Amino acid sequence: MDKLPLHIVRRPELDRVFGLLRDNGYTLIGPTRRDGVIQYSEIRSLADLPVGYSDRQGPGSYELVKSETPRCFGFVHGADSWKRFLFPPKRRVFGASRQAGPQAPFDIDDLRSPPPAYAFVGVRACEIAAISILDRVIGSELLDPYYRQARDKMFVLAVNCIEPGGTCFCVSMNTGPRVTRSFDLCLTELGEEFGVEIGSERGAALFKQLTSRPATAAEKELFRLLLERASERMGRHLETEGLPEVLRKSVESPRWQAIASRCLACGNCTMVCPTCFCYNVVDSTDLKCRKAERWRYWDSCFTLEFSYLGPTSVRYEISSRYRQWMMHKLAWWHDQFGTSGCVGCGRCITWCPVGIDITAEASGFRETAPPRAVPATPQQAMPS
Amino acid sequence: MNIPGPLSQKPRLAVYKFSSCDGCQLQILELEDELLELAGEIEIAYFLEARRQALPGPYDIGLVEGSISTPAEERLIRQARKDCKVLVSIGACATAGGIQALRNWADIDEYKKRIYPRPEWVATLDVASPIAGYVYIDFELRGCPVNKRQLVEVLSALLAQRRPHLPTYSLCIECKRAGIPCVMVARKTPCLGPITQAGCGAICPKFNRGCYGCFGPAETPNIAALGRFFQEERNVSRPAMVRMLRSFNGYLEPFKTSSDDYEQCIQP
Numbered sequence: 001m002d003k004l005p006l007h008i009v010r011r012p013e014l015d016r017v018f019g020l021l022r023d024n025g026y027t028l029i030g031p032t033r034r035d036g037v038i039q040y041s042e043i044r045s046l047a048d049l050p051v052g053y054s055d056r057q058g059p060g061s062y063e064l065v066k067s068e069t070p071r072c073f074g075f076v077h078g079a080d081s082w083k084r085f086l087f088p089p090k091r092r093v094f095g096a097s098r099q100a101g102p103q104a105p106f107d108i109d110d111l112r113s114p115p116p117a118y119a120f121v122g123v124r125a126c127e128i129a130a131i132s133i134l135d136r137v138i139g140s141e142l143l144d145p146y147y148r149q150a151r152d153k154m155f156v157l158a159v160n161c162i163e164p165g166g167t168c169f170c171v172s173m174n175t176g177p178r179v180t181r182s183f184d185l186c187l188t189e190l191g192e193e194f195g196v197e198i199g200s201e202r203g204a205a206l207f208k209q210l211t212s213r214p215a216t217a218a219e220k221e222l223f224r225l226l227l228e229r230a231s232e233r234m235g236r237h238l239e240t241e242g243l244p245e246v247l248r249k250s251v252e253s254p255r256w257q258a259i260a261s262r263c264l265a266c267g268n269c270t271m272v273c274p275t276c277f278c279y280n281v282v283d284s285t286d287l288k289c290r291k292a293e294r295w296r297y298w299d300s301c302f303t304l305e306f307s308y309l310g311p312t313s314v315r316y317e318i319s320s321r322y323r324q325w326m327m328h329k330l331a332w333w334h335d336q337f338g339t340s341g342c343v344g345c346g347r348c349i350t351w352c353p354v355g356i357d358i359t360a361e362a363s364g365f366r367e368t369a370p371p372r373a374v375p376a377t378p379q380q381a382m383p384s
Numbered sequence: 385m386n387i388p389g390p391l392s393q394k395p396r397l398a399v400y401k402f403s404s405c406d407g408c409q410l411q412i413l414e415l416e417d418e419l420l421e422l423a424g425e426i427e428i429a430y431f432l433e434a435r436r437q438a439l440p441g442p443y444d445i446g447l448v449e450g451s452i453s454t455p456a457e458e459r460l461i462r463q464a465r466k467d468c469k470v471l472v473s474i475g476a477c478a479t480a481g482g483i484q485a486l487r488n489w490a491d492i493d494e495y496k497k498r499i500y501p502r503p504e505w506v507a508t509l510d511v512a513s514p515i516a517g518y519v520y521i522d523f524e525l526r527g528c529p530v531n532k533r534q535l536v537e538v539l540s541a542l543l544a545q546r547r548p549h550l551p552t553y554s555l556c557i558e559c560k561r562a563g564i565p566c567v568m569v570a571r572k573t574p575c576l577g578p579i580t581q582a583g584c585g586a587i588c589p590k591f592n593r594g595c596y597g598c599f600g601p602a603e604t605p606n607i608a609a610l611g612r613f614f615q616e617e618r619n620v621s622r623p624a625m626v627r628m629l630r631s632f633n634g635y636l637e638p639f640k641t642s643s644d645d646y647e648q649c650i651q652p
């Protein structure tokens with residue numbers, strides 16, 4: 001731990017960081033208190049942060065409370081994830097217009113406005129893991145240029161979680177609570193001061209302009225203890241050992257029906273999940289039939305339209321839609337992208353209106369004897 | 385929606401009103417930006433709320449507001465079906481019976497006696513019904529009132545001879561795209577969003593209220609699950625469940641049967 005390259009800056013230095021980032025053309029997005037929850041939105045200074053607030057999260061419940069310690073980041077991640085900025089929920093893809101009737105030529109306006117250079121403030125370890133999952137999914141395969149540009153430009157001012165939330169299980173998913181990769185600067189709140197780690201050249205260049213001092217041995221020890229304690233205080237746990245196999249063997253389990261008797265198929269879980277990437281593309285025309293537009297919207301495997309194949313939706317039963325969600329997150333994602341689709345952020349648990357808990361439901365399948373084995377991937381199940 | 389055969393060169397529009405509050409017709413008048421464009425593309429032949437002059441049918445597109453609750457209305461809707469190539473019911477009254485369908489659970493003669501000095505002069509059917517209870521409807525536009533954007537989408541689609549794209553999934557999807565924190569979770573406010581069809585833009589959650597369900601049931605509403613949660617976790621009583629389901633769309637299935645079940649204690 002002594003070799004830990006930890007620096008100490010005083011709290012007001014954070015305003016310097018914000019100022020320097022803004023001078024460098026960054027749009028600052030960070031945690032704010034809006035509508036009674038922590039939400040990521042544009043910030044300008046330290047004063048915009050929900051200083052002294054802390055969140056209490058549980059299945060289907062969220063509460064923001066004043067805490068005794070006036071910490072800057074005394075809550076976990078926001079209600080929404082950074083996905084909203086990198087992969088916006090509604091985006092105009094292009095438009096087409098023509099002056100006259102059906103035979104006239106038309107112009108395409110491909111107004112792909114480039115994304116701003118975002119500086120994300122207060123990014124947690126699980127969120128960094130989620131972004132690196134999105135990188136694999138939309139950053140390369142589907143080549144979403146907007147995502148790619150936003151992603152390449154973004155500055156990550158990360159924060160280590162020292163007080164995990166009631167629905168967090170990043171330790172189970174091996175994604176936190178300590179930030180170890182893909183960040184520019186990482187803060188850890190040590191009392192009234194911040195421990196700072198440098199994660200990139202950009203981060204180092206910015207850090208050089210701050211007033212700092214090296215951390216003492218005692219401060220490094222405190223840092224270590226805080227993160228160790230955080231790991232031990234996870235709100236939830238998910239045993240991942242062999243889980244994909246357990247789930248694959250449970251495709252026909254009656255448990256899916258049991259979950260479906262509580263699940264509303266509302267889609268909240270997929271919308272708030274930082275790695276769910278499904279979208280729909282919708283075309284529209286105007287009254288004169290002179291202008292057409294193509295829009296992209298976040299979609300969810302909980303809608304019927306999502307699974308329309310031929311004349312009907314192939315996942316009519318809510319049980320089959322819940323199964324798609326959980327199997328994709330925890331089993332098929334491994335086959336598809338080489339990782340789990342879940343980073344253990346707990347949002348789907350907190351923001352499920354009826355509090356369905358993916359960790360409890362997934363563990364439940366370990367208890368039921370697998371009725372019969374099915375092939376490893378849906379692809380393999382197809383006749384060759 | 386069935387995509388109709390070719391419409392006239394300048395399609396003729398009729399807007400009908402039955403038992404209703406005129407709110408949905410007002411949404412047409414409030415289109416502002418699009419209204420001029422619309423008037424350029426179609427001939428507004430019959431729209432009493434907008435102009436006194438009524439041109440005779442046949443019409444290409446008929447928009448129908450209101451529910452059928454009198455014998456005269458029944459005759460008129462049957463005629464409207466004959467006069468229009470495409471008939472679209474707009475708003476909760478036309479698609480579900482609306483607020484006035486609440487009387488379907490009450491004794492109408494009792495109402496008449498209490499309200500009117502000469503009840504025998506009031507000609508009324510036994511129940512107030514959605515339009516689809518009487519004639520074939522090509523498309524339904526939900527909401528109390530309908531959403532202007534959805535109205536433009538349906539008209540644009542009809543004029544372009546394409547399918548309109550209107551969601552049937554839950555309001556939650558729209559609510560979450562808009563970045564509104566869930567009122568069920570953050571405020572413990574009962575919200576009908578999970579069983580209600582999207583389309584309004586999540587107006588109520590945006591103002592920190594629960595959804596009242598004015599867009600009617602979503603594609604596969606799990607009413608039993610939400611109802612159980614409301615009763616067990618949110619102290620919503622059975623009678624309150626009945627009232628929540630029986631508002632704008634109470635006479636539309638599956639809200640209707642569920643509300644009956646809650647009333648008769650069949651629903652868990």
Ligand code: SF4
Binds near residue numbers: 341343344348349
């Ligand atoms: S599945 Fe749930 S816990 Fe896992 S990353 Fe998605 S929202 Fe977070």
Ligand code: SF4
Binds near residue numbers: 277299301324329
């Ligand atoms: S869980 Fe559903 S919404 Fe999420 S990525 Fe998978 S298929 Fe898409």
Ligand code: SF4
Binds near residue numbers: 262263266268353356
């Ligand atoms: S698990 Fe919860 S959030 Fe997800 S669809 Fe079901 S009820 Fe909605």
Ligand code: SF4
Binds near residue numbers: 353556557594
């Ligand atoms: S506020 Fe209502 S509509 Fe919005 S997500 Fe929550 S339950 Fe759904």
